[in-house]
Amino acid sequence: MTPPRRTVTLEAVARQAGVSMKTASNAVNGTGRMAPDTRTRVLAVVDELGYKANVAARNLMRGRTGAISLAVPTLKAAYLAELAEAVIEEARALDLVVYVTTYPDDGVSGSRDYLAQFNPQLSDGLLLSMAEHEKLTETDLDVAFPLVCLGSRTTFGRADRVASDxxxxxxxxxxxxxxxxxxxxxxxxxxxxxxxxxxxxxxxxxxxxxxxxxxxxxxxxxxxxxxxxxxxxxxxxxxxxxxxxxxxxxxxxxxxxxxxxxxxxxxxxxxxxxxxxxxxxxxxxxxxxxxxxxxxxxxxxxxxxxxSRIDWIARTALERLVARIDRSDQAPMDLLARSRLVARGTTR
CATH class of the missing domain: 3.40.50.2300 (Response regulator)
Known part of the structure; x- marks a missing residue:
């Protein structure tokens, strides 16, 4: 019987790369300052030994959940379903879990109520696909957690917005x-x-x-x-x-x-x-x-x-949310995609 494979520790990576634990940690997490060849050497040892970062422990040390939320009016619309899939794929590459939920698109207070009830102890930030029915106010968007909105409507400079033009x-x-x-x-x-x-x-x-x-x-x-x-x-x-x-x-x-x-x-x-x-x-x-x-x-x-470049919107929105989670004092941004015209058989 093959013996179970031993877990490779960050200490082992640091020892073999000839650096301190702090340097090894910075290299793995893409943080801190170091010579480019040092970072390259550490990452080569990571690949050689098969080191896997303990994401849960890392998030715990940072005071984070390692999860984000995506709220949309419905998943029955093909565009929103594809958007959710794209966000999940982009988040997976960042070792983030995505909680996908819908809120009542009732034309009155669906997304407003969701914002008021959002629990930042369960996820580190929110991607909100704004409903067509209702208009959020500056007060609605003045929240105490990282927020990036998706959609045409203005966010009054209260939150990042990523959308098509x-x-x-x-x-x-x-x-x-x-x-x-x-x-x-x-x-x-x-x-x-x-x-x-x-x-x-x-x-x-x-x-x-x-x-x-x-x-x-x-x-x-x-x-x-x-x-x-x-x-x-x-x-x-x-x-x-x-x-x-x-x-x-x-x-x-x-x-x-x-x-x-x-x-x-x-x-x-x-x-x-x-x-x-x-x-x-x-x-x-x-x-x-x-x-x-x-x-x-x-x-x-x-x-x-x-x-509408769903992949670009998902990736850009996630990048902005992660940046806002890292630094809450960043000024909100409006980022607009330029869609591509795809000419097929229904036009001459």
Whole structure:
């Protein structure tokens, strides 16, 4: 019978590398000052001996749990499920555990209540995906624990925010349809009936910001968005909602040849409605979505979309949260991703 493998200690690493325990610890944890060749020598011994840091003990010494929390409105939305997976993968590389939870997206106080009840003794910090329904105030975000928010809405300088630049991304998507020959643009996914004169600011969510980008692109092109061509879905950004909204647009009787759907689920539903009514995609109407969810590439034809760069958002948000856990006095930052346009078969 093979004898059990003995646990390699940090003391053994230090002894073989010819350094002090303090130096060995700093090299392993990426802290402290030392000559580059010293750090390289210690890490080579770590690999040679197969040393594994005692993460639990390290966290205990630092007064930390070694866990963070991710709170989202729902995991039924493909984008949020993929975001959670990306955060977990990024955290695993940092030896962090992620507690994923949902809060009631009730349009009143779901995320506000969650923030008020968050227990920093169970996890070291919070990644909060802000709900479309409710607007958090400066007071809501003035919390005593590390907080990084995900989403379009402003955090008033109270917390770090990591998100896509929805206005620029929607402008890019709309401009692309115009360059592909579209002349009249329709939109699926507005929360409320479209008001061309409405003022959109940083307190509003993804739908309003993306719709603003569409309007800006149309204005630049010397065109206007007909309110009859803006499909209202409320906060239900699902395939079924996209199908119903697209049907309503078609029934309005206003011709259109380009369709911007404010997420990919809406786009999938809208394409089904177009086919149902005998409208060809992309020959009669070109369609583009947002988020580049996994299913987008496997439709027939594959969906053109704006890749929201979920991996970048997850990694950047986690980096900011870890930095805030290490130094709570850091000034909050706004970090915006520039999405990539992924041209596939639903555009010409």
């Amino acid at each position: 929805d206005v620029i991304d929607a402008r890019t998507a709309t401009e692309y349809l115009y360059t592909r020959g579209a002349t009249t643009i329709a939109v699926v996914g507005a929360h409320t009936p479209f008001d061309p004169g409405a003022i959109v600011d940083a307190t509003q969510g993804n739908a309003e910001m993306r719709l603003r980008g569409v309007v800006e692109a149309a204005t630049t092109a010397g065109r206007a968005i007909d309110p009859r061509l803006v499909g209202v879905t409320g906060y239900d950004w699902t395939i079924g909602s996209g199908m119903r909204a697209a049907r309503a647009i078609i029934d309005a009787g206003v011709p259109f040849d380009g369709l911007v759907c404010l997420n990919d689920g809406l786009a999938i539903g809208a394409i089904s409605a177009l086919r149902e009514r005998g409208v060809r995609v992309p020959e009669d109407v070109q369609v583009i979505g947002f988020d580049d969810i996994d299913e987008a590439a496997f439709l027939t034809p594959p969906l053109s979309t704006m890749d």
